Ligand SMILES: Nc1ncnc2c1ncn2[C@@H]1O[C@H](COP(=O)(O)OP(=O)(O)OP(=O)(O)O)[C@@H](O)[C@H]1O
């Protein structure tokens with residue numbers, strides 16, 4: 475899939491405008507503060523309903539704007555077109571539309587357009603809290619499996635029910651009903667995640683050999699439950715009650731990266747951590763691609779991390795395998811449609 479058109483209003487500093495993109499490479503350049511990252515952010519919000527910069531939607535609203543609207547037209551390899559729209563106002567919150575139909579939940583909307591995000595100095599995935607890695611993984615699996623999106627959505631609904639039980643004087647029967655449903659869903663979720671992880675892991679190893687050839691990088695999945703989940707839930711009730719939430723389950727798993735067999739977050743240099751973060755995003759895009767979903771690469775100034783050889787490697791890879799959006803103060807010396815971005819105005823040049 476590739477993003478052919480975008481229309482914006484009320485989003486950050488970006489003017490109201492309509493844009494047409496190239497199927498392969500789009501290069502955004504211009505002065506600091508012009509709006510390059512804002513444009514990448516708008517595309518990410520259109521694809522997943524959420525920003526890579528903030529969890530507060532109100533921050534994305536233009537200073538003087540009553541609401542924002544991001545609308546896009548995407549085309550598939552089979553020339554099918556998709557129209558999507560994200561709307562936000564402080565009173566109405568966010569609304570998602572796909573081909574004119576409103577989608578009620580972000581988790582169900584996210585991933586209709588398979589976007590992979592590469593940010594400058596993005597070490598959050600390495601040193602940040604587990605919630606970020608889980609969101610990354612859930613988005614990644616969700617991109618190639620609608621069923622997974624439904625399962626996660628349903629699991630969180632049931633989890634909220636159990637958490638509510640923990641806060642009052644509930645009976646074993648009440649717990650039993652929800653826990654059984656949780657265990658059913660969790661088994662399905664772990665199964666699908668496991669399948670995804672196998673492919674993702676091998677792409678990660680392949681990409682890390684290409685971009686960090688001097689080091690051995692490895693991924694390790696950290697599962698919060700190793701015994702039978704239903705039994706673990708039942709045994710955990712008393713402790714969970716004290717914490718007022720469910721401590722075990724697919725919503726608590728994590729993963730880590732090992733650099734030469736040691737945790738990267740503790741022993742890796744900043745440069746190695748940044749490269750590993752890029753490798754995660756690359757592996758994610760590769761996995762989407764091998765599942766038949768051509769990725770859209772959003773890259774914000776990442777060449778600043780790389781030497782010329784790796785930069786060329788990355789550009790070639792992205793524009794050969796999917797659609798690239800690349801932002802930097804100076805346009806790189808590669809082919810593509812160029813856009814000059816200044817004071818919120820994006821002009822093809
Ligand atoms: N909610 C908002 N409403 C209006 N303007 C905003 C909002 N949030 C941020 N801005 C403005 O957007 C500009 C930053 O845009 P952006 O981060 O996209 O710049 P950039 O082109 O990526 O710059 P750089 O090259 O420095 O990374 C700033 O001038 C900032 O004040």
Ligand SMILES: [Mg+2]
Pocket residue numbers: 510511512774801
């Ligand atoms: Mg920027």
